[in-house]
Amino acid sequence: MGSILVTGATGNVGRHVVSQLAGAGLAVRAFARRPEQVQAGVEAVRGDLNVPETxxxxxxxxxxxxxxxxxFSAGNAGEVVSAIAAHARRVVYLSAAVGEGDGAPSHYQEIERLIRRSGLGWTFLRPGGFAANTLGWAEQVRRGVVRWPYxxxxxxxxxxxxxAAVAVHVLTSAGxxxxxxxxxxxxxxTQAEQARVIGQATGREVRWEDQPPEEAREQLxxxxxxPAFVDAALKTWESFVTNPERATDTVERLLGRPALTFRQWALDHAADFR
Known part of the structure; x- marks a missing residue:
């Protein structure tokens, strides 16, 4: 197997992809704006996808x-995908929960389309909500009240x-x-339940307070x-009140073990809320 390049290598997901690949003894190269933040022992290249020549x-x-x-924009994604196609054989793209034609934010759709047309072998990972997004409540959790819409x-x-584990599995196995x-x-x-679980993980009581959406829009x-991304996000959150995001069994099917619970995530990140 040739080398695997990980973009966003110091972010919430990318750093785990790097560490899991490196831990398995595989050839991995980290692409990051701040390569000094890449874990020791991993080859790192300084670069920015917004500057394709890097x-x-x-x-x-x-x-x-x-x-x-x-x-939040596809920007110069065409140049990036073309560069990848000129060197690599396959790409695993971290996309969004719904794909082409299903109402996903347009930049996800556009990048998926570019990849489909590139000649690369591809796999799209379409996650729903990231547990890590609730880190945005950290300061409010410390005060004991999370004020947010819906x-x-x-x-x-x-x-x-x-x-990250799914990405590594897909990158290193066939099919x-x-x-x-x-x-x-x-x-x-529910979001109110998420706040309560975070409170339990940190040893404090956390109360939920619904925020008017128009006030949240100003903050976002x-x-x-x-504006388009903010409005799409608020509309999506509103839709989950009457049409909840349903759990899939994809993680368990791919990895052969249960997906990690939100409670486990909150325990893993308890220090970030204290």
């Missing part, structure tokens, strides 16, 4: 690529270690070409700066 040196002798796209919205949040895997955690919890605009 990708070329990282692709030398690479067979497979784990692609995690930065930002407390009754129910999701099956996935642990980033499971996402996944052309597959699009819907990935979730095993338990369906300040953080994300993309």
């Amino acid at each position: 990708l070329e040196p990282a692709l030398r002798d690479v067979e497979s690529v784990f692609l995690l796209w930065p930002g 407390g009754a919205a129910s999701r099956a949040l996935i642990h980033e270690r499971d996402l 996944h070409n052309g597959a699009a895997y819907a990935l979730t955690g095993p338990d369906e919890l 605009m300040a953080a994300w700066g993309d």
Whole structure:
């Protein structure tokens, strides 16, 4: 097996992909804006997908690529996918919960389309909600009250270690070409329940308070700066009140073990909320 290039190698998912590949003794190369943050003993290349020319040196002798796209726009994804196709044989792309034609944010759709047309072998990982997104509540958890919209919205949040484990499995085994895997955690919890579980993991009582969506929109605009993405996110969260995100068994089928629960995730990250 040739070398595996991991983009976003210091992020929530990418760093676990790197560590799991390295732990298995496989040839892995980390592509990151801050290569000094890559774990010791792993080859690291400084680069940024927003600057496609920095990708070329990282692709030398690479067979497979784990692609995690930065930002909310496809931007120069065409150049990036073309560069990958010129060097590698396959790509595993961390996409979104729903795919082409199903209402996913447009940049996910566009990047999937580019990959399909590239000639690369491909697998799309389509996670639902990331458990790590609740780290955005950390300061509120410390105060004992999480104020956020749609407390009754129910999701099956996935642990980033499971996402990484699935990516590693797909990168290192046969039979996944052309597959699009819907990935979730095993338990369906409302946002208010998620806040309570985090409180239990940190040893404090955490109360939920519903925030008006228009107020949340102002905060998200300040953080994300993309009106279409903000509005899509709020609409999606609202939809989970009446149509909950259902848990899939994909992680267990692929890995041969149960997916990690949200409670386990909260225990793993308890220190981040204290």
